[in-house]
Amino acid sequence: MTALDEIKIGGLGASRRRVEDARFVRGRGNYTDDIVLPGMLHMEILRSPLAHARITSIDTSRAWEIPGVRLVLTGEMMAQRNLAWMPTLSYDTQAVLATDKVRFQGQEVCVVVADDPYIAKDGCDAIVVEYEPLTPVVNPLQSRAADAPLIRDDKEGQVDNTCYRWEVGDRAATERAFAQADVVSRMQLHYPRSHPSPIECCGSIADFDPATQKLTVYMTTQAPHIIRAAVALVAELPEHMIRIVSPDIGGGFGNKVPVYPGYVASILASILLGRPVKWIEDRTGNLASTGFGRDMYLAAEMALRSDGRILAVRMHADTDQGAFFADAQPTKFKIGLLHSAFACYDIGTGHITAQGHYTNKAPGGVAYRCSFRVTEAMFFQERMMQAAAVDLGMDQAEFRRINLLRDDAFPARTPFGFLVDSGQYGKCLRLGLDAIGYEQFLVDQAEARTRGRRLGIGISTMTEPLGAGNSREYDILGIKMFDSAELRVHMTGKAILRVGAKSQGQGHETTWGQIVAHELGIPAADVIVEEGDTDTAPFGMGTYASRSTPVAGAAISMVARKVRAKARKLAAHLLECSEEDVEWELGRLYVRGAPHRGATIQECAMAAYSNMPDGMEPGLENVAYYDPPNLTWPFACYIATVEVDPETGVWDVLRFVAVDDCGVRINPMVVEGQIMGGLTEAYAMSSMQFQTYDAEGNMVGSNYMDYLLPTAWETPGFELHEVVTPCPHHPIGAKGVGECAAVGGPAAFVNAVHDALSDTGVRNIDMPLLPDRVWQALQDGRDVSGMPPVRSD
Amino acid sequence: MYPSRFRYEAPHSLDEARSLLAQYGDEAKVLAGGQSLVPLLKLRFAAPELLVDINGVPGLGHHRVEAGVLRVGALCRHVDLERSSVLARHPLVASAAPLIADPIVRNRGTLVGSLCHADPQGDWASVLLALGGHVVAEGPHGRRPIPMAEFTLGPFQNALRPGEIAVEAVAPAPRGQVSGRYLKLERRVGDFATVGVAVALETDGDRVVRAGIALTGVGPHTIAATAAEQALVGRPLTAATVEEAAQLAAEASRPKGDHRGSVAYKRHVVATFVRRGLARTDLEAVA
Missing domain, CATH: 3.30.465.10 (Uridine Diphospho-n-acetylenolpyruvylglucosamine Reductase; domain 3)
Structure with a gap:
């Protein structure tokens, strides 16, 4: 008999159509807001209009009088139950409902629960809160001023607005390297505050059953098991009486990792009322109060030899954390993975310091489509590389080429402690340069410049640590960052696979089946994938940081191999030979030396229920937990070409080439979708997207009129290429990919615009490169730094 | 979307719509496409007592x-x-x-x-x-x-x-040779204009018979750049007249600096767009 064609059964490498799309494109998804429970009530949040103010009184009496209002909760009422504050994932505290002060515009002050959402909203409108305004602090500069008001006066021992200090690297060796440098290159920039802005906002339905005492919460979370653990550990509810269900999720991008006050309030409301309580956040609530990304100020120096070799890097980061240090990140480092910067280059040595600052802005920094702070790290790295090439008078591609790690350098320990394990960096760079036609572009660019046209080319090369994570560097609440898979093969050879990760649109239901197909030869279409219900899925740490394929994907391989080991025993029984004589080919076990004598995986499955050998436990199922030995290290080379209109500052993308090496691709189409999505976000961040605050702490960017998502109209086309360097420690050689393009992409666009301005003396325009900022830089020949100001001139 | 409570009427004739409007006065709002009104309702910035939906009124879609x-x-x-x-x-x-x-x-x-x-x-x-x-x-x-x-x-x-x-x-009906163009600078498709410039020209031979230039987003209301228009009427379109009109239009603008750009930037774009609008009369979109 002929061997199975792996592509035909939807195995590794098959661009199988996404099975979940059948329901998504028909409007048949099942999102949190689609769920309706009998007797369900609706909750609405009253938010602070001010950035910093003392609450002098709250009068809820008029709200209680509205027919249909069932409950009004204030911070005081939460405090009576010891729930006014909750712990954050960064070991700080965050107000659930404000008791003493409001510390950012949009902060949760009260909630109203009513028969329908209109009444709940009317109830919020009827609450009278009196505030005594305090001076708002809207950036780190104000935050560390000597006369700055103390934002966190709730914290014992907190004397200023510093929320952490951290450092890594070798200060002394770095100083020595700088003393020997021929050239020292400097770069200062701001990575603006952005927001993941999933199309589905956050929400929950808490359903506490007074009869059974069981709490079920349907909610928009990327990590349902962590939520269960947090509720069990923090609220001290018995873990077996808590069920967290994460239904279909309309995008997460890190925004749906943290615990938000709305979830907590809806749970308490349901416990108090004994009825299901639904909370569905509106767009402004999502943009103004939930986890933002970035908002980091970076200053650094690079020590260089005149031949172009990097000797050392010194960096300092100031982060604007908002009112509460609520970074949703699982690394053991205060600054996340900022020190993964320059991991793809041989930089000799380095030293990084960082300081976090409280401000009167929304809290909860999240890893917006990134492993924490990797986006800032790689953006900075690639802006610094371009500046250094300019300072050296070297070609930017050549400068990268000579400093990239060579293929024989792996595994390589970075100066900041990471172990980079694999890659073909030079090959990726060359492929990208050839695809864009680098040398010809330089000729065209010079020719165009003589006619007053400004063309530019920008390169961004980077590796990043994906797949949180090995327990040396990661944990959440002390729990190690493994993931899990449980595979049950039914008697007819069909299967159900339950996984501890949780898709938010990444296509797990498609991809996971392909891993089973690859390992067992069961067609992917014969595998149902389930995620997100803590009562049924094995314990896993959820989906973020591009960890699903590196960690949960590995667990799926491992569980399938366990199942295969049992199938082998069953095959030996069926084939009447010893187990040692059974050979495996895709989907079939056969007798060594007699390939015609075999049993398919489906026949083995039937035997597991009907014809197992004496003494063997029936059934064909298993569970695997996978604790990764290292992070995965994908590599990317992104190259953009642009033309800048000097009269308006408008810039258009001419071409964009992406070369991604994310190891073995399970479903190439899904991978390409991830890359295109990430590049679209990269384009957004570089060109139009930011959240800023005026001097009073009013947020600009709390709705889609001001917070811009790119549409198909302006998003450029992307040309995708691939290189495959298998991950040495992953069972099928795959690496993370979800965030690569969003992490590495921005620098390509931004470097390209700066390249178009290379003769003007402009070294840095901070993102987003809005037309007025580019024009201003061209007018003055000077840098444009910081957030786009909220002017009133 | 959870707006405040309102009454909704969908009249089938203009007479009926008018009488509803007369009855409710300022408390009534006409709903046609709803693309501005509905967001205001959603944010509860507008809370009319009555919405008069005219989509069922015949004879208005032409x-x-x-x-x-x-x-x-x-x-x-x-x-x-x-x-x-x-x-x-x-x-x-x-x-x-x-x-x-x-x-x-x-x-x-x-x-x-x-x-x-x-x-x-x-x-x-x-x-x-x-x-x-x-x-x-x-x-x-x-x-x-x-x-x-x-x-x-x-x-x-x-x-x-x-x-x-x-x-x-x-x-109105234009005379002679007609050209015109709307130029809009926006941060993204669907964004409000950072600057918008409408240019309409009627020419007889090489003389401008009528010029209309109006500016969007650079003042408390739409601005007619009258002086710029007058600088063109009766004259040919030359580099000099175009430049004069561009500068006069920029002077007529009253922009405020905001997160879309500074006063100087917006004025500069007004002049640039007037120049482009007069130089190019095809329909190509800008920015």
């Missing part, structure tokens, strides 16, 4: 050219103008239509509704102003034309009297 005059009914959607085949003599209108908001808004929103909304960043007001158009209002005392130059009183304020409803926008 746009047609009669003896050179363009008439756009109150229910004519932006997309109808975007796809229109009768706008050959109204290139400014044809050029603006695809730049209004985004395709989803264009499917639903109306030109007349946009004029009535009187947002200083609304594009159509500039177009009608540059063309010297007017709005036809119907009220308890019959029909009256309101010149576009008098229709907008200020931000979000129009000249309709209580009980009046805008039923049509009218652009």
Whole structure:
């Protein structure tokens, strides 16, 4: 008999159509807001209009009088139950409902629960809160001023607005390297505050059953098991009486990792009322109060030899954390993975310091489509590389080429402690340069410049640590960052696979089946994938940081191999030979030396229920937990070409080439979708997207009129290429990919615009490169730094 | 979306709509495309007692050219103008239509509704102003034309009297050779204009017979760049006259600096767009 064609059964490498799309494109998804429970009530949040103010009184009496209002909760009422504050994932505290002060515009002050959402909203409108305004602090500069008001006066021992200090690297060796440098290159920039802005906002339905005492919460979370653990550990509810269900999720991008006050309030409301309580956040609530990304100020120096070799890097980061240090990140480092910067280059040595600052802005920094702070790290790295090439008078591609790690350098320990394990960096760079036609572009660019046209080319090369994570560097609440898979093969050879990760649109239901197909030869279409219900899925740490394929994907391989080991025993029984004589080919076990004598995986499955050998436990199922030995290290080379209109500052993308090496691709189409999505976000961040605050702490960017998502109209086309360097420690050689393009992409666009301005003396325009900022830089020949100001001139 | 409570009426005739408006006065709002009104309701910035949905009123969905005059009914959607085949003599209108908001808004929103909304960043007001158009209002005392130059009183304020409803926008018949173009700088498709410039020219040989230049988003209301227009009338289009008009238009603008750009930037773009609008008369979109 002929061997199975792996592509035909939807195995590794098959661009199988996404099975979940059948329901998504028909409007048949099942999102949190689609769920309706009998007797369900609706909750609405009253938010602070001010950035910093003392609450002098709250009068809820008029709200209680509205027919249909069932409950009004204030911070005081939460405090009576010891729930006014909750712990954050960064070991700080965050107000659930404000008791003493409001510390950012949009902060949760009260909630109203009513028969329908209109009444709940009317109830919020009827609450009278009196505030005594305090001076708002809207950036780190104000935050560390000597006369700055103390934002966190709730914290014992907190004397200023510093929320952490951290450092890594070798200060002394770095100083020595700088003393020997021929050239020292400097770069200062701001990575603006952005927001993941999933199309589905956050929400929950808490359903506490007074009869059974069981709490079920349907909610928009990327990590349902962590939520269960947090509720069990923090609220001290018995873990077996808590069920967290994460239904279909309309995008997460890190925004749906943290615990938000709305979830907590809806749970308490349901416990108090004994009825299901639904909370569905509106767009402004999502943009103004939930986890933002970035908002980091970076200053650094690079020590260089005149031949172009990097000797050392010194960096300092100031982060604007908002009112509460609520970074949703699982690394053991205060600054996340900022020190993964320059991991793809041989930089000799380095030293990084960082300081976090409280401000009167929304809290909860999240890893917006990134492993924490990797986006800032790689953006900075690639802006610094371009500046250094300019300072050296070297070609930017050549400068990268000579400093990239060579293929024989792996595994390589970075100066900041990471172990980079694999890659073909030079090959990726060359492929990208050839695809864009680098040398010809330089000729065209010079020719165009003589006619007053400004063309530019920008390169961004980077590796990043994906797949949180090995327990040396990661944990959440002390729990190690493994993931899990449980595979049950039914008697007819069909299967159900339950996984501890949780898709938010990444296509797990498609991809996971392909891993089973690859390992067992069961067609992917014969595998149902389930995620997100803590009562049924094995314990896993959820989906973020591009960890699903590196960690949960590995667990799926491992569980399938366990199942295969049992199938082998069953095959030996069926084939009447010893187990040692059974050979495996895709989907079939056969007798060594007699390939015609075999049993398919489906026949083995039937035997597991009907014809197992004496003494063997029936059934064909298993569970695997996978604790990764290292992070995965994908590599990317992104190259953009642009033309800048000097009269308006408008810039258009001419071409964009992406070369991604994310190891073995399970479903190439899904991978390409991830890359295109990430590049679209990269384009957004570089060109139009930011959240800023005026001097009073009013947020600009709390709705889609001001917070811009790119549409198909302006998003450029992307040309995708691939290189495959298998991950040495992953069972099928795959690496993370979800965030690569969003992490590495921005620098390509931004470097390209700066390249178009290379003769003007402009070294840095901070993102987003809005037309007025580019024009201003061209007018003055000077840098444009910081957030786009909220002017009133 | 959870707006405040309101009453909803969907009249089947203009008479019925007018009498509802007369009855409720300021407490009533007309709902046509709803692309500005519905977001205001959602945010509870607007809380009218009554919505008068005119989508069921017959005879308002037209746009047609009669003896050179363009008439756009109150229910004519932006997309109808975007796809229109009768706008050959109204290139400014044809050029603006695809730049209004985004395709989803264009499917639903109306030109007349946009004029009535009187947002200083609304594009159509500039177009009608540059063309010297007017709005036809119907009220308890019959029909009256309101010149576009008098229709907008200020931000979000129009000249309709209580009980009046805008039923049509009218652009007069152009003479001679016609050209026109709307230029819009936006951060993203669907964004409000950072700067918008409407340019309409009627020429006889190489002389400008009529010039209309109006500016969007650079003042508390749409601005007619009258001095710039006058600098062109009766003269040929030369580098010098174009430059003079560009500078006069920039001077006429009253921008505020905001997160879309500084005063200097917006003035500069006004001048740039006037220059481009006069130099290029095809319909190519900018920015």
